Amino acid sequence: MHSRVMLVAGAACCAALAVPAQLSAAQRVLGTGSASGMIPVAQATALDTSPRSGIGLRVLASPNQRVVVMWEMLCARGGSAGAKKYTLHGQYTPRTPNTRLLLQPKSHYTSCEVVGNARMPPPGGSIRVEILN
Numbered sequence: 110m111h112s113r114v115m116l117v118a119g120a121a122c123c124a125a126l127a128v129p130a131q132l133s134a135a136q137r138v139l140g141t142g143s144a145s146g147m148i149p150v151a152q153a154t155a156l157d158t159s160p161r162s163g164i165g166l167r168v169l170a171s172p173n174q175r176v177v178v179m180w181e182m183l184c185a186r187g188g189s190a191g192a193k194k195y196t197l198h199g200q201y202t203p204r205t206p207n208t209r210l211l212l213q214p215k216s217h218y219t220s221c222e223v224v225g226n227a228r229m230p231p232p233g234g235s236i237r238v239e240i241l242n
Contacts, residue, residue, distance in 0.1 A: 136165070136241045140223070145235035152226040155240040160184065160221045164212040165241040168227045170205040171234050177202050178238075180211060180225040184218040192219070208241070 140155030181198040
């Protein structure tokens with residue numbers, strides 16, 4: 110019995126670590142893009158001048174299915190004269206609807222330009238990408 114309790118407690122511990130960080134409850138949509146057709150590709154762009162609350166990407170599709178999502182951010186740290194620039198990028202294949210945190214809250218960046226796009230495989234439908242703060 111004791112080993113079973115330890116196993117359950119260990120599984121609960123690991124499950125808690127696997128939960129991804131969330132965006133704040135007050136999400137603002139900074140940019141959107143949508144497309145429809147046989148192989149739709151939607152793209153959204155945004156400039157976030159206060160990325161300290163985190164930056165996320167939401168993808169919605171009809172019908173819901175797996176989509177390919179690619180994103181890139183160019184972030185600056187410091188004043189405009191001596192700002193250091195950092196490029197962050199990634200790709201993932203979620204099932205829609207999906208919201209993912211791309212940049213953790215309380216980052217030290219002063220601004221970020223964000224581009225996110227999502228592609229739906231045939232036979233297509235409609236897809237929407239939103240950049241969130």
